[in-house]
Amino acid sequence: MDDIKILKGNIIYTKTKDEFEICEHGYLVCKDGKVEGIYQTLPFRLGGEPIEDHGDCLIIPGMTDLHIHAPQYTFRGTGMDLELLEWLETNTFPEEAKYKDVLYANEAYAKFAKNLKHSSTTRACVFGTIHRRSTLVLMDHLERSGLVTMVGKVNMDRNSPDELREGTQESAEETVEWMKDVQHKKYKNTLPILTPRFIPSCTDELLDMLKMVQMRYQIPVQSHLSENLSEIEWVKELCPYAEFYGDAYDHFGLFGADAPTVMAHCVYSTEEEIQRMKENGVYVVHCPESNENLSSGIAPVKRYLEEGLSVGLGSDVAGGSTENLFRAMAHAIQMSKMRWRLVDQKYPALKSEEAFYMATKGGGSFFGKVGSFEEGYEFDAVVLDDSRLESSRQMSVKDRLERMIYLADEREVKAKYVRGNKII
Amino acid sequence: MDDIKILKGNIIYTKTKDEFEICEHGYLVCKDGKVEGIYQTLPFRLGGEPIEDHGDCLIIPGMTDLHIHAPQYTFRGTGMDLELLEWLETNTFPEEAKYKDVLYANEAYAKFAKNLKHSSTTRACVFGTIHRRSTLVLMDHLERSGLVTMVGKVNMDRNSPDELREGTQESAEETVEWMKDVQHKKYKNTLPILTPRFIPSCTDELLDMLKMVQMRYQIPVQSHLSENLSEIEWVKELCPYAEFYGDAYDHFGLFGADAPTVMAHCVYSTEEEIQRMKENGVYVVHCPESNENLSSGIAPVKRYLEEGLSVGLGSDVAGGSTENLFRAMAHAIQMSKMRWRLVDQKYPALKSEEAFYMATKGGGSFFGKVGSFEEGYEFDAVVLDDSRLESSRQMSVKDRLERMIYLADEREVKAKYVRGNKII
Incomplete structure (x- = not known):
C-alpha cells in the first residue's frame, strides 16, 4: 500500500x-x-x-537555512555594535565556551530546536560548538524536532580564548569520536557535517587531519568565507601560500573538490575565488542580515545567481537576529537594491522569485531533491x-x-x- | 483630587x-x-x-511614527519592485483613488487604526488621501483608538491620474471645508496637518493657496523631501526658481518658517537644504525601510543627529512594509552600517540609543513634551x-x-x- x-x-x-x-x-x-x-x-x-x-x-x-549557529541563539538580537572579529571575541566566544556544560547546552538547544521547528524552515546546516557531547545533545534535539539537518561539531585550535580552543590532535580525535557517536546514534534526519570554524581558527595541521576525517567518513563540509575585510587580510597573513581566501581551504582539499561544501557569506570573493567555487561546485550562503549587523557589506548575490553558482540563504543567527527565513529573503532583496544604488548598477535588484528560490530550491538542493x-x-x-x-x-x-x-x-x-x- | x-x-x-x-x-x-x-x-x-x-x-x-500613509496599509508588503515615481503611478495612486468610496475607506481605515493601536506607537503623523470625507473617517477611527495623531487630507492638483487629481481651486476649498469639519468634530486627540503631497503633485498656485489656509488655521505641515534622484531632478524642472528641493516649499512659506513642519526622507539633501532645515527648525523623518524597498538610498541620519537637527523615525507604510517602529529602528541601525561601509566612513553607525531616541523623544518632540x-x-x-x-x-x-x-x-x-x- x-x-x-x-x-x-x-x-x-x-x-x-x-x-x-x-x-x-x-x-x-x-x-x-x-x-x-x-x-x-x-x-x-x-x-x-x-x-x-x-x-x-x-x-x-519548506525552506533551507544553509547557515545557522545554534549556540548563538541565546544572544540573538543583542551585541550588534561590533564588526566580525571583535564581535566573535567579545560576544560569541564567551557564550560558546559555556556549552562545555552539557546541562547549559541541553536547555539552550531545546529552545533553539523548538523555535526552528515552528519556523518555515524544514532543513538546515547548523554549527554547534567545539564540544562533542553538547553537539550530540543538539543533534538529539534536532532529531526529535522532525527537521532534517546537517550539524557540525566545530573545530578550533588557534586564535581563540583558552576555554574555546582545542589542541590540534585533540580537535581531530574528538571529531573522529563524534563521528563514531553519530554512527552509534543512528539518527534518521540528522547528519554530521565537518565544520572547521574558519581559517583563522584552524592551523594547517588541523586542516590536514580534518581532510583525513572527511575522506574516511565521506562527509560534507561547512565553513565561512570572505565575510569581512579585516578577516580576509588576516587570512592572507596566516596562509601566505593561498592565492585567495578559498584557496586556503582548497589547499587542504576542503573546498568542494571531493565533497559537497557550503561556504557562508562570500561578500568579498575575488574573480579567482568565484571561478574556483564554480569549478568545485561550492555552495554560497547569502546571509544578508548578518552582513548588515556586523557591518560586513553586501554580497554580489545577483551576480552569483546569474553566473549559475549554487546559492542559498542563511539566517546566520546570531550575526542575524532571527531564524525566520522570510526576513532573510526581505533583507536579501533590500540589500540587493542598496548594492545597485550605492555600489554597482551592473546588476539589478533581486526579484521576489529569486529570493524565494534561494530560500527553497537554491539552498534545498544541498540536501538533494529538496525545496x-x-x-x-x-x-x-x-x-x-x-x-x-x-x-x-x-x-x-x-x-x-x-x-x-x-x-x-x-x-x-x-x-x-x-x-x-x-x-x- | x-x-x-x-x-x-x-x-x-x-x-x-x-x-x-x-x-x-x-x-x-x-x-x-x-x-x-x-x-x-x-x-x-x-x-x-x-x-x-x-x-x-x-x-x-510610547513611540512616534512621524510618517505613515494610512490608505497604503492595504497593500503593505507588496509591489516592491519599483522605484518611487513608477511605484506611485503603478501601485499607490490606483489604490488611493479607491478611497473616494467612503465605505472602502471605512473598512480599510478601521483595520489600519486597530493595528496601529496595538503597536508600540502612541503618536503619529498620518497621510490620508485627497478625499475629504474619507479623511474624516480616518480621523474618526484614530480618535476612537486613543492614539494621538496629526492627520492630513492630501492635496494634489497635477501629475497624477484623473481619479486622484483635484482642481487647484477645488483642492484649496476642500481643505478649508475639511478644516471646518474638523473644528466641528471637536476631536480630543486628532489634529489636522496640512499635507501637500510633494512638489510634483502641487502647482505653484495651489501652494500659494495652501499657505493661506495654513496661516488662517495655524496648522503644521507635512510633506516629502529629497527622497529619490529622479524625483529631485523633476522638482528642478518644475520649480526652476528653487535653489534646492526644500527651497521650493520655502518659496511658499511652507518649509518651517511659520509653522512646525515635518519632511519625510531627506536622503539626498544638499548642504544648503540641510542649512535651511536647521534655520527653519524643519523636522527630518528618517524612513529607512522605505528607502531600501524603493531603492532610494541611505539618508545621512547620523550626521543630522550630530548637527542637532530634529530627527524622528517613520514607518512610511507602504514604502515600508510595517507599522512596527522597532523594525524601523533596526533598519536605521543596519542602514547606517551600510552607509559607513559603502558610502562615507566619516560618520559611524547609529547606536541603539540613537535609534531608540529617534523613535521616542526625537519624533515625539514634534508633539510637544512627548517621548x-x-x-x-x-x-x-x-x-x-x-x-x-x-x-x-x-x-x-x-x-x-x-x-x-x-x-x-x-x-x-x-x-x-x-x-x-x-x-x-
Whole structure:
C-alpha cells in the first residue's frame, strides 16, 4: 500500500529562479514521502484518499537555512555594535565556551530546536560548538524536532580564548569520536557535517587531519568565507601560500573538490575565488542580515545567481537576529537594491522569485531533491495562513507570497511537513 | 483630587540620543496625564495609591511614527519592485483613488487604526488621501483608538491620474471645508496637518493657496523631501526658481518658517537644504525601510543627529512594509552600517540609543513634551513583555531593549498608555 497524502490550497513554488509556479486551490499529492504531482482537479484514481483542505492558505516548499549557529541563539538580537572579529571575541566566544556544560547546552538547544521547528524552515546546516557531547545533545534535539539537518561539531585550535580552543590532535580525535557517536546514534534526519570554524581558527595541521576525517567518513563540509575585510587580510597573513581566501581551504582539499561544501557569506570573493567555487561546485550562503549587523557589506548575490553558482540563504543567527527565513529573503532583496544604488548598477535588484528560490530550491538542493514541488522531490511543505494580515484589497496568490516575505513569521505557519511527515 | 497612576517594571528611556536612562524594578508615576517621576523606592506620600505591577517587563515611552500613509496599509508588503515615481503611478495612486468610496475607506481605515493601536506607537503623523470625507473617517477611527495623531487630507492638483487629481481651486476649498469639519468634530486627540503631497503633485498656485489656509488655521505641515534622484531632478524642472528641493516649499512659506513642519526622507539633501532645515527648525523623518524597498538610498541620519537637527523615525507604510517602529529602528541601525561601509566612513553607525531616541523623544518632540519619562512629559508609556523570546542567558535591561529593536512586534505590547489613559 502506498502512503498517500493530499494537501489542498494555493500552491506556489519555483522551478527556476525566474518565475513562480502557481496552482490556485490545487491539490498537492505526496506519495511515500515524495511529491507525486500537483493537480487542479484531483485524478479519479486518488478519489478515495482523504484530503487535508487548507482552504485559502498558501502552500510553499519548506525552506533551507544553509547557515545557522545554534549556540548563538541565546544572544540573538543583542551585541550588534561590533564588526566580525571583535564581535566573535567579545560576544560569541564567551557564550560558546559555556556549552562545555552539557546541562547549559541541553536547555539552550531545546529552545533553539523548538523555535526552528515552528519556523518555515524544514532543513538546515547548523554549527554547534567545539564540544562533542553538547553537539550530540543538539543533534538529539534536532532529531526529535522532525527537521532534517546537517550539524557540525566545530573545530578550533588557534586564535581563540583558552576555554574555546582545542589542541590540534585533540580537535581531530574528538571529531573522529563524534563521528563514531553519530554512527552509534543512528539518527534518521540528522547528519554530521565537518565544520572547521574558519581559517583563522584552524592551523594547517588541523586542516590536514580534518581532510583525513572527511575522506574516511565521506562527509560534507561547512565553513565561512570572505565575510569581512579585516578577516580576509588576516587570512592572507596566516596562509601566505593561498592565492585567495578559498584557496586556503582548497589547499587542504576542503573546498568542494571531493565533497559537497557550503561556504557562508562570500561578500568579498575575488574573480579567482568565484571561478574556483564554480569549478568545485561550492555552495554560497547569502546571509544578508548578518552582513548588515556586523557591518560586513553586501554580497554580489545577483551576480552569483546569474553566473549559475549554487546559492542559498542563511539566517546566520546570531550575526542575524532571527531564524525566520522570510526576513532573510526581505533583507536579501533590500540589500540587493542598496548594492545597485550605492555600489554597482551592473546588476539589478533581486526579484521576489529569486529570493524565494534561494530560500527553497537554491539552498534545498544541498540536501538533494529538496525545496520544490516538482515530481520526485522530497515532500517538505509549509502551509501558511496569512489571515492575520487582513486587507480590504483583493490580492493575487503571488502578491500574498510577496507580502509573506516582508511580514510573515511563525504565526503564519499553520502546518509543516518534512519528508512527508507532518511535524506541526 | 489628583489622578495618580503608578506602573512598576524595568523603566528604560532616553533623555539624550547618547544614553539610556534605566531604573530596574522601579516605579513610574503619572499625575494628571503627565510624568510625575521615576522612583527606585516609592515615596511615602504615594503609599496609598494602587500599583500596576508589570513584574519583569520593560516599560518604555510610547513611540512616534512621524510618517505613515494610512490608505497604503492595504497593500503593505507588496509591489516592491519599483522605484518611487513608477511605484506611485503603478501601485499607490490606483489604490488611493479607491478611497473616494467612503465605505472602502471605512473598512480599510478601521483595520489600519486597530493595528496601529496595538503597536508600540502612541503618536503619529498620518497621510490620508485627497478625499475629504474619507479623511474624516480616518480621523474618526484614530480618535476612537486613543492614539494621538496629526492627520492630513492630501492635496494634489497635477501629475497624477484623473481619479486622484483635484482642481487647484477645488483642492484649496476642500481643505478649508475639511478644516471646518474638523473644528466641528471637536476631536480630543486628532489634529489636522496640512499635507501637500510633494512638489510634483502641487502647482505653484495651489501652494500659494495652501499657505493661506495654513496661516488662517495655524496648522503644521507635512510633506516629502529629497527622497529619490529622479524625483529631485523633476522638482528642478518644475520649480526652476528653487535653489534646492526644500527651497521650493520655502518659496511658499511652507518649509518651517511659520509653522512646525515635518519632511519625510531627506536622503539626498544638499548642504544648503540641510542649512535651511536647521534655520527653519524643519523636522527630518528618517524612513529607512522605505528607502531600501524603493531603492532610494541611505539618508545621512547620523550626521543630522550630530548637527542637532530634529530627527524622528517613520514607518512610511507602504514604502515600508510595517507599522512596527522597532523594525524601523533596526533598519536605521543596519542602514547606517551600510552607509559607513559603502558610502562615507566619516560618520559611524547609529547606536541603539540613537535609534531608540529617534523613535521616542526625537519624533515625539514634534508633539510637544512627548517621548521621554522626564518630569512633566505627557504620559505615553508602553509595557513590553519579552518572555516570548526565552533565552538561557541572563540579560541586562539594556540588552533586552536592544533585542526588542530586532525582534519585537505587537505581541510584546502588553499595555499601553497615551496621555495617561490606558488604551490597551
